[in-house]
Amino acid sequence: MVKIAPSLLAADFTRLAEEVLKVEQGGADLLHLDIMDGHFVPNLTFGAPVVAALRQVSKLPFDVHLMITNPQDHINAFIKAGADLITVHAETHPHLHRLLQTIKDQGVRAGIALNPSTPLVTIEEVLPYVDMVLLMSVNPGFGGQQFISTVLDKIRRLRQMITERNLPVVIEVDGGINAETAPAVIAAGATILVAGSAVYGAVDAAQAIASLKGLD
Ligand SMILES: O=C(CO)[C@H](O)[C@H](O)COP(=O)(O)O
Numbered sequence: 001m002v003k004i005a006p007s008l009l010a011a012d013f014t015r016l017a018e019e020v021l022k023v024e025q026g027g028a029d030l031l032h033l034d035i036m037d038g039h040f041v042p043n044l045t046f047g048a049p050v051v052a053a054l055r056q057v058s059k060l061p062f063d064v065h066l067m068i069t070n071p072q073d074h075i076n077a078f079i080k081a082g083a084d085l086i087t088v089h090a091e092t093h094p095h096l097h098r099l100l101q102t103i104k105d106q107g108v109r110a111g112i113a114l115n116p117s118t119p120l121v122t123i124e125e126v127l128p129y130v131d132m133v134l135l136m137s138v139n140p141g142f143g144g145q146q147f148i149s150t151v152l153d154k155i156r157r158l159r160q161m162i163t164e165r166n167l168p169v170v171i172e173v174d175g176g177i178n179a180e181t182a183p184a185v186i187a188a189g190a191t192i193l194v195a196g197s198a199v200y201g202a203v204d205a206a207q208a209i210a211s212l213k214g215l216d
């Protein structure tokens with residue numbers, strides 16, 4: 001069964017706690033938290049204090065997507081804030097193995113993310129050390145963008161790499177996921193779908209989550 005991770009980026013920022021509880025009660029499996037630094041991506045969002053505050057109100061696993069340069073300087077703050085899964089971008093660090101180990105040594109699951117234009121070969125050597133690969137299906141930085149359909153083939157190739165090597169790695173896809181794009185993403189081999197606007201932009205978040213899971 002596919003898991004849905006609503007992205008808080010599309011929530012009403014004046015009512016964050018309520019917005020988290022809305023998706024938690026609506027059947028979300030994880031909460032996706034987009035951390036942007038205005039450097040790796042051309043936008044700024046929020047940091048560890050906001051994650052720590054939301055940790056007080058939610059039991060959902062926190063899926064922290066770090067879109068920041070120098071992720072090594074901030075990992076501990078997000079672990080302390082209550083992250084269950086921390087994903088770093090392969091494009092941000094020359095020593096990915098060390099970075100992933102820093103996360104895992106502290107008992108937190110580690111993910112690695114790739115921009116749409118970054119080839120899968122970049123992560124071939126670290127695949128045994130990750131719990132999740134996040135394939136971006138938009139250029140990171142903003143919600144509400146259009147799904148880049150060539151990522152479907154990338155998902156299929158990644159699924160094949162994981163299967164051939166018999167690794168316990170899950171595939172998450174992030175960007176432009178909605179009821180129209182989700183079925184092809186699932187068919188290609190993704191098991192976690194991030195959805196910002198499709199969930200928070202819907203009149204009924206629970207119904208939107210069910211629809212992404214193909215349950216409606
Ligand atoms: O990482 C992200 C952007 O960089 C977001 O998670 C993503 O864009 C979700 O928003 P939407 O579902 O509206 O595309």
Ligand SMILES: [Fe+2]
Pocket residue numbers: 007032033034065174194
């Ligand atoms: Fe994200």
